[in-house]
Amino acid sequence: METGSGELKETNKELVSSIKERIEAISSLRSIFIVPEKLRTSGNDHGNEMYIPDTVSIGPFHHHRNGNLKVKEEHKLHYLYTLLSRKPNLEATLHQCIKALGDIEQTARHCYEGTLNHKSDEFVEIMLIDGCFIIELFLKYAYKGLRRRGDLIFTSELFFDVRKDLILLENQIPWMVLQSLFEIVPKPTPRTLSELALGFFKKMLPGELEFLREKFSQEGNHLLDLIHQCYIPTYAIVESKKAGEPKAEDMKCASDLRKHGIKFMRYTAASLLDISFYKGVFEIPPLETKKYNKILFKNLIALEQHHSDQIQYFTSYAKLMKAFISCKEDAKLFTHLRIVVSDSKDKAKHKDRDMVKEEALSLFSSLCDRVDVKKFYYAGVVGEANDYVTKGKSWWQKLKCGCLI
Template identity: 45%
Template sequence: MENSYRSEKQEQASDHVAPEIIPEPQTRDHVALEIIPEHDVLVSSIKEKMENVAVSVCIFQVPDKLLDGNKKKYTPENVSIGPLHRREPTKVGEDDKWRYSYALLNRNPNLEASLSICVKALRELEHKARRCYEGEIGLSSDEFVQLLLVDGCFIIELFLKYAYKSLRSRRDPIFSTVGMLFGMRNDLALLLENQIPFFVVQRLFQVVPLPKKCNESLSELAARFCNRIIPGDDEHVIQDKFNREGYHLLDLIRHSILPTYPKLPPKEDTPPKNMDCAKILKRAGIKFKSARSPSFLDIKFSRGVFKIPSLEVHGYTETLLRNLVALEQRQIDDTVQHVTSYAFLMGCLISSEKDVKFLRRREILTHDEKKDNEVFEVFKNLCKEISLKDFYYVRIFEEVGEYKRKSWHEKRRKLKHTHLKTSTSVVVFVVAILLLLLTFVGACFSILTFALHHV
């Protein structure tokens, strides 16, 4: 299939056609014409070689060991985006995506011109976009470009309709069906396999005809759409973080929740591999407090106090954490596994439903108290079958262990000191009693002797 894709590209590059006319994207009020010469075959070849080296895979297939028993947490039910799940039935079908694409592109009176501009822009990105996916994509050049076009336009129009209610139709099932929008948000933003490269959507956003009322960037629209499923942040902070580069929506979310401080190196050459649960640490004198922080990953430990930002556990928290863990298992440009480390640490703190109840009462976990067991199951199974290569909280594990050892030594010292004092007091008391008894006995003998001598 890769060879057929290359032959199609070569035919497109070698065929002589008239110079294309495309509008400059700088203005939306009029169309400025620019004559673009045909691409040189050598230029295209060099470009592809550079992309082969520079572009990393960023949309992975979830490993089978993570899918086992949890396939629903990685598979779209509401809408399919990208090539990996394109043949699977979802609530929003291909016709719905085509209608959204038509609504977006038809804002230009010349629909064919809009399509031509978009197709040309996507053909230039096609090879780079293919490189983002793990494994071979069984689509021809035209099929792949069409998929990017329809899915990309659908995402943009969905963001616009979400931001501007006046663009919605009353009968639009996405906005009129209870729970549909939340499910759509889950599938679009949280599922690793259900993504298209964000640079594809960005390029389309530059050339499609947008509503006049739209004065926001694509990153701002995406942040607004994803805000409600991102834990631990307010909307303004999220928008600022979404303006940074990201490979796709899930990667943008990951960057928006990263800790605000760098990893602290371990003190020992062999870092600890485990930590006691919350209830045992509490008995050792360690306190737990809920902390306010821009990121729920900003966990700190100091002077016997765990400060852990609150995490709201809702219907899609497990899906978010699972897919971020799956992404970090495969990501190659960022060695620190922040979310995986968080899942591992919380898995240590939570060994039973009692630990969940304790952390909920400390407002570290926020959820309905009737769901303590469900939350326990989430953290119990989150880190099964994963490899933790670079543990972010290694210093915290060391400091907790060190504090606990000192705490136990101090208690033993105090206990021995108390025991010694108690033992000494008992001896003194016994001696005093004996002295009193001896004195009493001596007095009795003296009285008896005196009495006998005077009888």
């Protein structure tokens, strides 16, 4: 009986392990992806520059590129040291971190697209060093007193390039990894990880602080996913009244729509994507031409391409804006109405309207090349605008024929 019991226990142990692995694989849906080749070669952009880090690598996808980056592995290790050494027993804290990461290793692995060839120790080490680097970066940004003289990142323009690399889809680590480490490492602040992350990225994001704070407090898969939540519209979907939902390509450009009596109005809303159409007027929240708009927008679109079964909110916005701004006349109209404006915080250079017009036209002309939208968020809005144009034409034809006299 003892032998049988021992065999049963061993069998159960293997069964439990097998089921646990399957549960982890299902519960941690893929959220960090390789950008599709069709997006890398679209438009007039320099392909990989929009998606591959050139300053700091985060996570396993570009770990091998560390030697070619401006922020080396040694710099990240230094940040790991300064973070953990705020507790008296660095070795004990390091042990805690490695154990915590070991417990979620399989779940974290399943967040990445494809099969990772990194061995267990190597994967955990990447998560540890990169995760602690991000946490320490957030802390140093929030509290200047933590920065040391000669810090490479904060004593040069490198900071902006580091922040840019942290929004790339392929350059992410799971939020659960950051959260697990944050609960262990010493922190000179009562702020939550979400609050520190928002403080770090808020200058790149549209919207009021309270709105952004609410979005960042929600559960997210990684940093880019949290940023993506800030772009989800607050308006309910306008249902299309006709069979066969309208597409962005069915929308006329802004200058043509004006000829049909449609007006455009700058409108302050909670989300940049809160565009509405009512009684012949498009109400559109203002877009600031920030430094890294194109890189951020392209990575948001790349993220949505992997969730084609869901409404692709930002891709829908980019498609609609591309339809509106299709020529210089459209860009001129949107800058005149201050629907597209220069970044008011950019003090390094003054942007005149001609420059803003060029940026707006360039931004949307190449943003959505080779991108499909299976669930177009603005289908109902486009349908209403097209109906307005059709009714206007019908009314004008009747007037010309004397039917309304």
